[in-house]
Amino acid sequence: MMQQRNIRRRKTEEIIVVNLLKLSGLVSIGTTIGILYVLGSQSIPFFGTVSLKEFFTGLNWTPLFVPQEFGVMPLINGTFMVAIIAALVALIFGLGSAFFLSEYASRKVRSYVKPLLEILAGIPTVVYGYFALTFVTPIIQYIAPDTIIFNALSAGIVMGIMIIPMVSTLSEDAMSSVPRSLREAAYSLGAKKYQVALRIVFPSAISGIVASFILSISRAIGETMIVSLAAGGKPALTLNPLEAIQTITAYIVTVSQGETPQGSIEYQSIFAVGLLLFILTLIMNLIGRWVVYKYAQEYE
Amino acid sequence: MKERLFYLLILSSILIALTSLLILLIDVVLDGYSSLSWDFLTNYASRKAEKSGILAPLAGTLWLVILTAFCTIPLGVSTALYLEEFAGTNILSKIIKINISNLAGVPSIIYGLLGLAFFTYFIGLGKSIIAGALTMTLLVLPIVIISAQESIRTVQPSLKEAAYALGATKWEVSKKIILPHSIGGIMSGIILAMSRAIGETAPILIISSLVFITTVPSSPLDRFTVLPLQIYTWASFPKDEFRAIASAGIIVLLVILMTMNSLAIYIRWKNQTDRY
16 A cells, blocks of 8 residues: 555656656757747838848948948948958868877877867957957057058957867867778878878868868857957948958947837847848858768768 | 978967967956956946946856856756656657757857847846846756766666666656766756856847946846956946956956866866766
8 A cells, every 4th residue: 555655656756757857858949939039020020111122232231320221231241251250260270270189199288288279269258359459459450550440350360269179179070080091091002191181181071171160150150249349330341351340249239238229120120130140150050060960971 | 391391380270279378368467467456356347447346247247157057957957867868769859959959059149139038028027137147048058958968878877777677767767876977077067057157248238238337236136247248348448447457357257267167177077087
């Protein structure tokens, strides 16, 4: 009797717990739905006022001035300019680091260097913003005296430094999963170490390296504090990295700094550009992960 | 010859990466150390740089971390437990897993927009600490879930099987075998997630705007500021005095983060050495 009640109690407890755990799993799905709903529901009235054509083909972005214009191209231009500078810096130094860690470093060196490199990824972005503004920008101004304080180059370089560990880790993973037999085949034909690295390991790991490049652009597009501090707040259609620009994220910050009334077109506009940002990063993450996934199949 | 050149090239790329870390740290310390004092920690922000301190943002950061941890730990650990031990390979668990890896790639500023529209205005929590903490919870949840899943996976199957053989239910095995054996890894994941929450600026900026706060918040519904947000405010002033206290703030922030990260590494290391 006693035992039966005990079993029933344990069964009820089990059912309650399973459902509670399932519920907490649903929070993450709720988050995604919430993001889509919030961005969508604020963007719909925005695109009721501003046509999609005006949004994508307009060449001026001046929501905070009169006359208000909502052409998003200058923001996209600024966003991608900084992101591509960052991704290039990260690719060059990250790839070099990956070659070093995967092909040359001893286990011991690797065990010291990798955590040090990871520190770069753990430093808050506002610190990088400060570094860009107060250290890198003066150096750029020293080299090119006409450069104004806020410019895309400084933000891009510093953001690139921040992303080095990401590129390095992803590329190193790709390189170290290239089978030994391929390397040994090359050595047996008399190849030198750098030839093995460049002609065997690099082409075999290329999809992982490409993926790390795509993912780093995606990361850079969404970065906020570095560009807000160092790249300026002037939307501009320019390809000159020494000029001030504004990114999508920096625009959202500019509007949020003041107390923008809910329901105004300025308030709605940050959700509209937020939706654009969300879609851009989602597409890049999906492509990046698809490339990694495809590549993981190759050597199975 | 080419061999040497290639080696020099890749060696210098990693050295440049590490040197920039060093330069960044030295730059911050040189700019900020002279502004560091006991007064700096216990004063409120002021219009005058030399009288300014970080008491309000420190208190705000502390409130934020505690509330975020309070929400994140149960949610994160139970999701991980559900995915690893209870769900098996059903459709729901697949959707949750894909969803979590997608969420991990969403820019933090998007979470800020979610928090602003949902917690601040829709639920009506206003620009309060709790609105910030709930937003931060959603932001760091993927980190906690993924790291908790990894450490749950390392629990030896033989231990679990022994318990099942004695008639234990899944929940009993989870409670008495899996959680105690994976607690180290879970803890270090939680600490890393909290240090991420401490360093994040963008979502808090979206939710709380730039405010001049000269009180220590006394309830979760109060307005607040956090350390990185105060640093951002000071760094964006053009005057050198404010740059100096911005970097003093950065030193405090980095000391907090490094202490937490070392703690996480120590826990993980201790856990590994204890097990074998």
